[in-house]
Amino acid sequence: MSRPGAPVAPHRREGDAGRSGLDARLVVRRGGFELDLHLTAGPGEVVALLGPNGAGKSTALRALAGLVPTAGGHIRVDGRDLRPLPPERRGIGMVFQDYLLFPHLSALENVAFGLRCQGMRKREARRVAAGWLEQVGLAEYASVRPRQLSGGQAQRVALARALAVEPSLLLLDEPLSALDAHTRLEIRSALRRRLEGFEGAAVLVTHDPLDAMVLADRLVVLENGRPVQQGRPADVARHPRTEYVARLVGLNLYRGRAEGTSVRIGGGDDGGGMVLDTVDHLQGEVFLAFEPAAVALYRSRPEGSPRNVWRARVAAVERQGDRVRVRLDGPPLAAAADVTPAAVAELELAPGSAVWASLKATETRVYPA
Numbered sequence: 001m002s003r004p005g006a007p008v009a010p011h012r013r014e015g016d017a018g019r020s021g022l023d024a025r026l027v028v029r030r031g032g033f034e035l036d037l038h039l040t041a042g043p044g045e046v047v048a049l050l051g052p053n054g055a056g057k058s059t060a061l062r063a064l065a066g067l068v069p070t071a072g073g074h075i076r077v078d079g080r081d082l083r084p085l086p087p088e089r090r091g092i093g094m095v096f097q098d099y100l101l102f103p104h105l106s107a108l109e110n111v112a113f114g115l116r117c118q119g120m121r122k123r124e125a126r127r128v129a130a131g132w133l134e135q136v137g138l139a140e141y142a143s144v145r146p147r148q149l150s151g152g153q154a155q156r157v158a159l160a161r162a163l164a165v166e167p168s169l170l171l172l173d174e175p176l177s178a179l180d181a182h183t184r185l186e187i188r189s190a191l192r193r194r195l196e197g198f199e200g201a202a203v204l205v206t207h208d209p210l211d212a213m214v215l216a217d218r219l220v221v222l223e224n225g226r227p228v229q230q231g232r233p234a235d236v237a238r239h240p241r242t243e244y245v246a247r248l249v250g251l252n253l254y255r256g257r258a259e260g261t262s263v264r265i266g267g268g269d270d271g272g273g274m275v276l277d278t279v280d281h282l283q284g285e286v287f288l289a290f291e292p293a294a295v296a297l298y299r300s301r302p303e304g305s306p307r308n309v310w311r312a313r314v315a316a317v318e319r320q321g322d323r324v325r326v327r328l329d330g331p332p333l334a335a336a337a338d339v340t341p342a343a344v345a346e347l348e349l350a351p352g353s354a355v356w357a358s359l360k361a362t363e364t365r366v367y368p369a
């Protein structure tokens, strides 16, 4: 588990001379809530802040933008201290839900606005803005007012507006949340391409693990105002360190104690819980994870090859695409199992049914806690 304040080496891409990216420690107090987050993003790096409701994601973004006062820490972008500066002088590009396009300005004028604020002459600002609208595929919408744009188009104009000022830091708050599923898919890819060409640091807040996985170079998971895990999306997904992250990536996750290839999970002083066979040799405190699809369900105790077997009660049966997710209650083990609709019918699975569950040792992943 990463400590609050633990620095992370910024990841760099070529062509970032003169840029050092974002280095911030954000301390914010709001009523009984406290955010304490060391956040870095190298030039060209996209960092996604992920976390449950109320974890402090928006607070972190707003503190960077200067919209929420910080109680301590620092905010440096390319070596420049932003903390004393008001939002409009921080040189940050923002795509926020409540930071909407100006309704009385055309798409082109919206994009040109920030450039004009930077002192660019009107004709030049319009020329540059037209170039950005073209980049987001909206050249022909230059004279259109925001209310005549679809949600996805408005989102792209907001992105063009944020990028046009060539900010050192780009902040995106749930940039895709207002879009329907189809548009979301399209804009997600478009946004990814745009972000790939962006040389500044970018911080993205999202609820959606898919957005985070597709768009970010690095994930920072926040819970209760503290970072609980960070790393490359694939590493976080493979090795979740909290239940929230495990649920997010759809894995069963337990803490336990390993002795060689046996891991005791659950249970307290009464010696309850269960011992699972694994293949990784480890000693001491560990995490043990497995995919819901690795759990097989039976009406009666399965015979044959060595595997972990336990008795479980079905708590819920949920359809998920072409699979069915079955939630199993403990003791000894609460777990999610993915089965086919045919298996649900054959096993007559319904809340309250008793089943046998099995898991091969080779399907488990064990790593130090």
Ligand SMILES: Nc1ncnc2c1ncn2[C@@H]1O[C@H](COP(=O)(O)OP(=O)(O)OP(=O)(O)O)[C@@H](O)[C@H]1O
Residues within 6 Å of the ligand: 030, 031, 033, 051, 052, 053, 054, 055, 056, 057, 058, 059, 060, 207
């Ligand atoms: N305007 C405010 N005044 C006081 N407290 C606030 C305010 N806005 C948020 N908070 C508190 O700050 C904490 C963090 O909220 P924040 O909105 O940053 O979380 P979040 O991770 O963005 O959540 P969500 O995913 O629901 O948007 C919450 O406990 C919330 O109650």
